[in-house]
Amino acid sequence: MKVAVYGAGGVGAYFGGRLAQAGADVHLIARGDHLDALQRDGLRVESVSGDFSMELPATDDPADVGRCDVVLFTVKSFDTEAAAREVRPLLGDDTAVVSLQNGLDNETKLAAEIGREHVMGGVAYIFSTIAEPGVVEHTGGPTSFTYGELDGARSDRATRFLEWCDRADGMDAELSESIQTDLWEKAAFICAQAGMTATVRLPLGEIRSHEESWEMYRRLIDEVCRVGRATGAELRDGTVSQWMDFADDLGADSYSSLHYDMTHEKPMELEALHGTVVRRGRENDVAVPMNEAVYAILQPWAQRNA
Ligand SMILES: NC(=O)C1=CN([C@@H]2O[C@H](COP(=O)(O)OP(=O)(O)OC[C@H]3O[C@@H](n4cnc5c(N)ncnc54)[C@H](O)[C@@H]3O)[C@@H](O)[C@H]2O)C=CC1
Numbered sequence: 001m002k003v004a005v006y007g008a009g010g011v012g013a014y015f016g017g018r019l020a021q022a023g024a025d026v027h028l029i030a031r032g033d034h035l036d037a038l039q040r041d042g043l044r045v046e047s048v049s050g051d052f053s054m055e056l057p058a059t060d061d062p063a064d065v066g067r068c069d070v071v072l073f074t075v076k077s078f079d080t081e082a083a084a085r086e087v088r089p090l091l092g093d094d095t096a097v098v099s100l101q102n103g104l105d106n107e108t109k110l111a112a113e114i115g116r117e118h119v120m121g122g123v124a125y126i127f128s129t130i131a132e133p134g135v136v137e138h139t140g141g142p143t144s145f146t147y148g149e150l151d152g153a154r155s156d157r158a159t160r161f162l163e164w165c166d167r168a169d170g171m172d173a174e175l176s177e178s179i180q181t182d183l184w185e186k187a188a189f190i191c192a193q194a195g196m197t198a199t200v201r202l203p204l205g206e207i208r209s210h211e212e213s214w215e216m217y218r219r220l221i222d223e224v225c226r227v228g229r230a231t232g233a234e235l236r237d238g239t240v241s242q243w244m245d246f247a248d249d250l251g252a253d254s255y256s257s258l259h260y261d262m263t264h265e266k267p268m269e270l271e272a273l274h275g276t277v278v279r280r281g282r283e284n285d286v287a288v289p290m291n292e293a294v295y296a297i298l299q300p301w302a303q304r305n306a
Pocket residue numbers: 006007008009010011012029030031032034060074075076077079082083086100101102103124125126127128129130257269
């Protein structure tokens with residue numbers, strides 16, 4: 001199985017590294033200092049599931065890699081369109097480009113550039129960042145992703161990829177037959193987890209211990225579920241309480257990639273998260289006051305870091 005990781009950062013290099021450990025032919029696409037370090041020193045992953053280092057081919061030019069079976073597409077959502085324009089050299093007739101990004105529009109943007117037949121949706125559950133160039137730090141989370149064909153088909157390429165994922169240690173993968181539902185459900189969770197940890201600027205444990213803050217966390221989830229249903233997505237009953245139970249079990253020191261980016265002066269995915277919910281809420285006449293509040297509070301940070 002030949003795999004390219006387009007945007008080999010916290011998420012992509014972690015899962016790509018694990019697939020390489022399982023024997024997949026993995027190629028990293030990165031840029032800047034991180035690429036220089038990957039080429040010079042290899043990839044180092046410092047992980048709660050076990051550290052590892054490996055030499056993997058790394059480049060900023062997809063033409064060096066050529067056709068792949070699977071492309072893990074893991075750039076930040078504000079880089080989706082630019083990166084999608086560069087993906088073509090990686091595509092054979094049956095190549096799947098699997099977005100593991102946060103946000104609701106990445107698959108549509110990818111499809112517009114490379115054709116819907118190449119795109120699979122996906123959602124990742126992991127806490128992982130580039131700690132320094134060439135070094136990815138994985139601090140926890142379920143360390144899993146769910147992916148699937150946009151039309152829900154259990155295709156040969158999707159099941160073949162699952163077999164490879166199942167061989168890998170330190171990660172779990174699930175093949176979904178309703179990835180649109182998964183995307184909305186993940187959006188509901190991430191708008192709460194990212195929204196609260198970034199606005200409050202404290203870890204989840206301290207948010208949980210205040211009744212009003214914990215209620216706001218719940219309302220953020222609930223609002224996104226309402227918007228999702230208004231757009232026609234089939235969210236499962238009990239999604240809000242399931243996420244609240246999930247968040248109850250997360251480590252007290254959990255934050256989010258949005259909080260990380262905000263506090264490290266990096267561009268933020270605010271538009272892909274709360275910005276999208278606010279816009280879709282308006283379009284569908286669904287009130288989203290909690291998401292509007294998060295969006296308003298974080299705007300100055302998003303502008304400052306852009
Ligand atoms: N970090 C986390 O724990 C989680 C992140 N996510 C989502 O996964 C996606 C990726 O996030 P991270 O891995 O944290 O981002 P990251 O910033 O660590 O990695 C993305 C990498 O892609 C590179 N890149 C962007 N455009 C490129 C291009 N055209 N050519 C080559 N390299 C390019 C960037 O320089 C960066 O190194 C985001 O949508 C994020 O919200 C989802 C779950 C957890």
